[in-house]
Amino acid sequence: MxxxxxxxxxxxxxxxxxxxxxxxxxxxxxxxxxxxxxLPVNTNCCRLCAAPITAIADCNKICGKCMVSPPVFDQCIAPFLYLEPVDQLISGFKFRQKLGSGKLLSLLLLDFLRRIQGDKPDVIMPVPLHRKRLTERGYNQAVELARPIGKHFKLPLDLSSCVRRHLTLPQMSLKKQSRLRNIKGAFEIRKEIRFRHLVLIDDVVTTGATVSELAALLKKCGAARVDVWALARTP
Ligand SMILES: [Zn+2]
Ligand SMILES: [Zn+2]
Known part of the structure; x- marks a missing residue:
């Protein structure tokens, strides 16, 4: 009241x-x-990796890439395409301290997640940021996106089990092969993973190299299911 x-x-x-x-x-x-x-919504997309699909929509759609080789994570949900003005809102939030944009983006993601059916995860793990980047930026954008979502679904946020040990180049600035090399071995698990079903939260999924690397590591350490919730997918 x-x-x-x-x-x-x-x-x-x-x-x-x-x-x-x-x-x-x-x-x-x-x-x-x-x-x-x-806003550019990602309506017609692969149900595994959320990559946009241009073919005729069907309810069981899987992209060609996932047909050949399914992703390490179990499912990626990304309601928007990384196009104007979503890209501007994300980069303002990430690189120009526009926390108001971050709040709006987080609530838009939450609004989308509230409407979909599916198994509720046990814990949320925002994709960790390297210590140096955290000091420069003052916040981890993935943590800020995750907070209202964790609060709404009453899910704990795991901010300490995993760290980013390498200072990687921004994935957006690299080509596909370099992205894989850039992210390899970037994370380290510091604590026992006690949860079976985790969800990773990140701002943008480009090739999925970052979340795949982290999902593979978490599964090696005992996680049974790793999903990804992101704001946007690159077209
Ligand atoms: Zn307006
Ligand atoms: Zn796919």
Whole structure:
């Protein structure tokens, strides 16, 4: 009751405003309805790796790549395509301290996850950031994305079992083969993995090299199932 009153008071004092066009926000989110409808959604995608599929939609679709070789992780969910303005919102959040964009992105991802059926994981593991990057940036964007999701689904966040031991180059800046080399051996498990079903949270999945590397390591250390929840997939 008190919480509800506080929320109402907050929305009266600080009405939501669209981060993209400045119009009043909709549903207490900092995005208006027309701008939200224009976001590039990843509707027709592979049910395993979330890569966009251009062929005719069917409910059991798997991309050619996953048919030949299924991913190490069990399922990737990514509601948006890494196109304008989602790419701008993500890079603002990641590289220009735009925490308001991060909050909006996290709530949009949560809104999508709330609507899908599926087994609830035991724990959320945001993809770890190297210590040096964390010091430079002040926050790990994957942790910030994960917080409202963990709170909503009442899932713990595991922020200490795994560390990033190599300072890797940004995956986006590299070609496919270099991405695999860049990320190989980048993570280290520091504690026993006690959970069976984990979900990794990251901002963007490009080739999936980062989440595959981490999922393989977690499975080697006893995880039975590793899913991925990301904001966006590159087309
Ligand atoms: Zn707008
Ligand atoms: Zn696929």
């Amino acid at each position: 008190v919480n509800k009153w506080i929320n109402t008071a907050q929305s009266l004092l600080y009405p939501s405003t669209c981060i993209l066009c400045g119009a009043p926000g909709s549903n207490d989110l900092d995005i208006c309805s027309p701008c939200r409808q224009e």
